[in-house]
Amino acid sequence: MMVRPKHQRLVLVSLALAALLGAVLLAMWGLKDRAAYFYTPSDIGRAAPGRAMRLGGMVDKGSLIHEVDGVTIRFTVSDGKARLPVTYRGIVPDLFREGSGVVAEGRLDRGTFIADAILAKHDESYMPPQMENLAVAAPAQ
Amino acid sequence: MIAETGLAALWLAAALSLLQLLLGVGYSRGIMGGTAAARPIAIAQGLLTLLSFGMLIALFLRTDLSVSLVAANSHSAKPWMYKFAGAWGNHEGSMLLWVSVLAAAGAGIAMFGKRLSEPMLVATLGAQAAIGLGFYVFLLFASNPFARLDLAPMEGRGLNPLLQDPGLAFHPPTLYLGYVGLSVAFSLAVAALLTREVGPALARAMRPWVLAAWILLTLGITAGSYWAYYELGWGGWWFWDPVENASLMPWLAATALLHSVNVLAARGGLRAWTMMLAVLAFSMSMVGTFLVRSGILTSVHAFAVDPQRGTFILVLLSLYIGGALALFAARVGTIREGARFALVSREAALVANNLLLSVILGVVLLGTLYPLLVEAVTGEKLSVGAPYFNAVVGPLALILAAFLLIGPRLRWRRDSAPLLGRIAIPALIVVGALLISWLAAPQIGLLPRFGLAIAAALGVFSLAPLFGRNLRRAPLSLWGMVIAHFGVAVALAGMAADSAFTRETLAVARVNDRLAVGPWVVRLAKLDPVVGPNWTAIEATLRASRGEGAIVLKPQTRAFTDPPTETNEAAIHTALDGQLYAVIGRQDADGRWQVRLWWKPFVTLIWLGGVLIALGGLLALIGRQWRQRGVRRRQREAEEWA
Numbered sequence: 001m002m003v004r005p006k007h008q009r010l011v012l013v014s015l016a017l018a019a020l021l022g023a024v025l026l027a028m029w030g031l032k033d034r035a036a037y038f039y040t041p042s043d044i045g046r047a048a049p050g051r052a053m054r055l056g057g058m059v060d061k062g063s064l065i066h067e068v069d070g071v072t073i074r075f076t077v078s079d080g081k082a083r084l085p086v087t088y089r090g091i092v093p094d095l096f097r098e099g100s101g102v103v104a105e106g107r108l109d110r111g112t113f114i115a116d117a118i119l120a121k122h123d124e125s126y127m128p129p130q131m132e133n134l135a136v137a138a139p140a141q
Numbered sequence: 142m143i144a145e146t147g148l149a150a151l152w153l154a155a156a157l158s159l160l161q162l163l164l165g166v167g168y169s170r171g172i173m174g175g176t177a178a179a180r181p182i183a184i185a186q187g188l189l190t191l192l193s194f195g196m197l198i199a200l201f202l203r204t205d206l207s208v209s210l211v212a213a214n215s216h217s218a219k220p221w222m223y224k225f226a227g228a229w230g231n232h233e234g235s236m237l238l239w240v241s242v243l244a245a246a247g248a249g250i251a252m253f254g255k256r257l258s259e260p261m262l263v264a265t266l267g268a269q270a271a272i273g274l275g276f277y278v279f280l281l282f283a284s285n286p287f288a289r290l291d292l293a294p295m296e297g298r299g300l301n302p303l304l305q306d307p308g309l310a311f312h313p314p315t316l317y318l319g320y321v322g323l324s325v326a327f328s329l330a331v332a333a334l335l336t337r338e339v340g341p342a343l344a345r346a347m348r349p350w351v352l353a354a355w356i357l358l359t360l361g362i363t364a365g366s367y368w369a370y371y372e373l374g375w376g377g378w379w380f381w382d383p384v385e386n387a388s389l390m391p392w393l394a395a396t397a398l399l400h401s402v403n404v405l406a407a408r409g410g411l412r413a414w415t416m417m418l419a420v421l422a423f424s425m426s427m428v429g430t431f432l433v434r435s436g437i438l439t440s441v442h443a444f445a446v447d448p449q450r451g452t453f454i455l456v457l458l459s460l461y462i463g464g465a466l467a468l469f470a471a472r473v474g475t476i477r478e479g480a481r482f483a484l485v486s487r488e489a490a491l492v493a494n495n496l497l498l499s500v501i502l503g504v505v506l507l508g509t510l511y512p513l514l515v516e517a518v519t520g521e522k523l524s525v526g527a528p529y530f531n532a533v534v535g536p537l538a539l540i541l542a543a544f545l546l547i548g549p550r551l552r553w554r555r556d557s558a559p560l561l562g563r564i565a566i567p568a569l570i571v572v573g574a575l576l577i578s579w580l581a582a583p584q585i586g587l588l589p590r591f592g593l594a595i596a597a598a599l600g601v602f603s604l605a606p607l608f609g610r611n612l613r614r615a616p617l618s619l620w621g622m623v624i625a626h627f628g629v630a631v632a633l634a635g636m637a638a639d640s641a642f643t644r645e646t647l648a649v650a651r652v653n654d655r656l657a658v659g660p661w662v663v664r665l666a667k668l669d670p671v672v673g674p675n676w677t678a679i680e681a682t683l684r685a686s687r688g689e690g691a692i693v694l695k696p697q698t699r700a701f702t703d704p705p706t707e708t709n710e711a712a713i714h715t716a717l718d719g720q721l722y723a724v725i726g727r728q729d730a731d732g733r734w735q736v737r738l739w740w741k742p743f744v745t746l747i748w749l750g751g752v753l754i755a756l757g758g759l760l761a762l763i764g765r766q767w768r769q770r771g772v773r774r775r776q777r778e779a780e781e782w783a
Contacts, residue, residue, distance in 0.1 A: 008478070008479075008481055008482075009478055009479075012411075012414065012492065015492070015496060016414070016496065016499070019496040019497075019499055019500050019503075020499075020500075020503065022500055023499070023500040023502075023503030023504050023507070024503065024507065026500070026504055026533055026537075027503065027504045027507035027508060027511075027533065030504065030508070030529045030532055030533040031507070031508065031511055031525065031529060034525070034528045034529035034532060035511060035512075035515075035523045035524070035525045035529065036523060036524050036525070036526060036528075037521065037522070037523040038521075038522035038523055038524065052528060054523075054524055066729055066730060069648075069649070070648070070649025070729050070731070070733050070735060071647050071648060071649060071735055089647065090647060090737070091374075091647075091709070091724060091726035091727075091735050091737055092726075092727075105526075
């Protein structure tokens with residue numbers, strides 16, 4: 001089956017447009033429930049439980065507890081207005097310490113944030129853009 | 142003196158690029174002569190930027206702390222290799238590398254673009270100069286790498302320890318050569334639209350540049366993936382980090398371009414589409430540069446958040462991409478119709494390849510930019526990561542791989558064999574592999590299962606173009622295609638095996654405790670302090686065994702003093718059937734050590750596949766150039782006889 005030249009260009013252009021539209025629709029479908037919103041302890045009430053999200057704040061001084069299994073830690077994160085307990089199982093990144101900023105990835109489960117990953121801060125001058133407002137709102141405690 | 146020489150060379154190169162641009166404009170208006178001046182100017186510009194970059198490296202090697210960039214990013218106690226590579230491990234240095242590659246590519250067109258017509262050559266060099274000029278301005282006014290400090294500090298601030306790795310010497314330059322090498326395709330497309338010379342001759346001139354850039358991008362991405370895998374200690378090989386996406390997007394566009402430029406060269410088809418892709422590929426490189434250099438997205442690679450620089454690059458970006466697209470829109474009507482082809486033909490299969498790659502590119506781009514769009518519109522902050530990209534890109538990539546089972550065997554123009562016959566055997570292999578995997582490993586996920594099945598069929602059918610041929614007579618470019626496609630099967634198998642069969646153990650251990658991961662039993666033998674050139678570390682000795690014989694793994698936690706940082710150095714044992722990966726964490730209050738172990742069957746195939754894909758590209762590049770040289774020689778001889 002050969003297509004006439006005039007029609008061929010038309011067919012190709014419509015295919016390209018269809019592909020573009022398909023990409024947009026596919027992306028919208030995927031982003032609808034797979035984008036992880038960023039919350040702080042005071043606005044996490046708006047978050048849907050069970051969905052992947054990011055939590056940012058300061059690790060409260062004196063809140064870090066190591067569980068007996070040696071690989072689980074518990075701590076609370078605050079943003080100056082509210083606090084939220086967090087548990088994490090794994091090796092914590094190098095710059096994770098009490099009193100400094102943290103971004104955790106995970107889910108909310110009955111009032112506790114279950115972190116799958118603690119995002120590493122890669123050097124001392126690095127601050128995730130999402131944390132900037134926070135640093136102003138809650139100066140080093 | 143060194144810094145001043147470097148800066149002067151950069152200014153001079155910028156002036157030459159302005160001259161080169163004016164020459165292009167003047168020539169097109171019929172005011173000025175052409176190539177006699179354009180070639181040497183482009184070559185001189187390339188040499189000057191290389192000189193400037195060499196001066197920056199010299200400053201880093203000597204740790205000249207009166208230069209602000211060196212003081213901020215280097216340290217006298219750093220091993221010389223990281224002083225050398227540290228020259229581009231920062232914003233200003235990496236932008237200088239970017240511009241140097243751009244100018245060197247321009248010099249390359251001037252030296253090797255002998256088969257281009259004179260108007261094409263002058264226009265191409267003019268376009269290349271136009272791109273360069275914007276980035277020179279950016280370097281000289283907003284990111285001067287040679288700025289001096291009034292008062293030199295006693296010691297530099299050091300280089301981020303994560304970057305103190307041999308990977309830094311190889312990964313960024315390779316990637317940049319690929320990124321910026323695509324500028325030649327962009328300039329050629331712009332020139333062809335301006336001079337109305339879109340055709341197979343242009344495609345043949347463009348192809349080696351696209352191939353070379355694509356090979357380097359492939360190698361750079363593969364190296365970067367392996368680097369992240371062993372350096373970051375998370376056991377993953379791709380994180381869908383915005384900066385990884387920034388390198389993947391030009392690669393996707395370049396892969397599509399690589400295939401469509403072949404249709405244009407061989408059959409004269411897909412003319413407008415190929416021009417569009419050539420513009421798109423380098424646009425993606427620039428978008429990547431913007432994403433990385435503006436620090437607008439949270440990323441490992443974001444060295445600094447500087448809104449002024451971000452705005453500058455954004456303006457350049459809209460100017461160049463917008464300009465090229467406007468030119469495309471204005472001239473698309475003048476591009477002739479391509480040659481016809483049937484619904485079942487090599488061309489049609491390549492159109493499918495191009496459409497799928499474009500859709501993947503689209504969803505990656507949208508996913509990467511979505512956080513910016515949402516924040517700009519609603520002020521809400523969010524991140525898009527692996528859950529989105531895996532769910533959306535995974536199936537599309539598998540469909541693309543499935544097309545690869547049939548596409549390369551179809552004939553140009555019109556395939557006469559019944560389609561069902563073409564599909565039947567690969568489909569049978571896929572179904573058979575699915576059944577076997579269901580019986581052998583019922584618990585694995587849908588994507589990895591299909592990945593394994595399609596990889597198995599592709600492993601066989603990527604070789605199909607060689608079936609029934611005299612292997613010694615088969616052209617090198619055919620071998621290149623076969624090896625690259627076989628590399629896709631290998632990489633796909635590695636990715637699927639890694640996500641289907643990886644075993645992980647996270648535990649604490651005292652000395653002489655045993656841990657199990659997959660088939661391995663690992664014993665924590667001892668812990669020692671170790672001292673490196675600019676770090677100290679605790680090194681664990683792990684003895685691992687599965688049945689007979691034992692191997693030793695030595696992961697470390699390193700403490701750097703300048704800047705004060707700790708890193709986990711993973712230890713990896715590579716066996717024929719996979720890798721055992723070990724990370725040691727901190728000591729807890731009871732004196733136990735955190736140990737994280739992974740057994741990753743066949744994970745090495747991912748990078749082996751990447752290297753095979755690049756090797757295939759290299760063979761195709763050599764084969765094509767060789768053959769064209771032969772054709773020209775025969776033409777010359779024929780003329781001499783006539």
